[in-house]
């Protein structure tokens with residue numbers, strides 16, 4: 001019998017039916033970011049929950065003075081700022097993935113993602129401004145001020 | 153499969169809570185009265201249970217997220233993914249039990 005030679009699998013070079021794309025690494029970067037931010041967020045969030053809910057009187061201690069006392073220190077300002085940005089970017093990217101998975105119509109997908117990006121941008125900008133423009137002893141305030149404020 | 157569903161659901165829940173949580177915290181910029189009044193709502197027992205559920209979701213998402221990272225980056229990760237899931241559930245229980253004892257006794261402790 002004459003040998004019917006069959007080309008060994010994939011010997012002719014592989015033709016994947018994929019688009020060449022723009023050569024952008026965005027999805028790869030996003031994938032890596034989800035993992036890096038996740039590791040850092042474990043520390044930031046567990047620390048946040050421990051200090052705010054477990055120490056002292058726990059949630060009962062939280063009032064204006066509690067927040068003012070924390071943000072008087074650059075340490076907690078930086079902590080909360082990092083937590084805000086990382087959690088928002090991580091959460092936004094996660095929800096983007098979910099929208100891409102379930103919203104099949106192009107229009108629906110675009111609309112949902114536009115709403116997502118606007119909402120996230122508003123929250124990140126608002127949160128950042130609040131951390132940096134915060135006044136622990138606002139003029140005219142009388143209740144729940146931290147102890148370091150001058151007597152009204 | 154179910155760990156993936158759990159990870160996805162907890163991720164979305166945490167995300168929506170975070171949007172609200174940044175908004176309520178922003179009230180410190182309005183006035184001490186506004187902030188203290190709204191944050192007071194977090195202290196009633198019903199909300200206390202909600203917080204417990206939220207922390208349970210975050211702790212699961214965090215530990216399972218570390219498991220995903222281990223499966224992706226550690227060479228034996230995929231082989232041990234099932235054992236890692238048991239590890240996640242065990243760590244979750246070990247974290248949640250003391251948390252619940254402390255938090256619920258604060259919430260229901262009457263102050």
Ligand code: HEM
Pocket residue numbers: 031034035037038039041042045087088090091092093094095097098156159160162163164166167170210213214215216217218220221
């Ligand atoms: C506590 C530390 C956290 C860790 C270790 C963590 C880890 C992860 C990992 C590894 C992924 C998978 C990403 C992928 O498959 O490419 C993920 C997805 C996700 N995370 Fe987190 N995360 C954390 C906190 C958060 C927070 C605070 C939020 C909300 C603001 C969040 C929301 C999400 C969402 C919505 C997804 C997408 C789920 C999906 O695609 O099924 N995560 N997280």
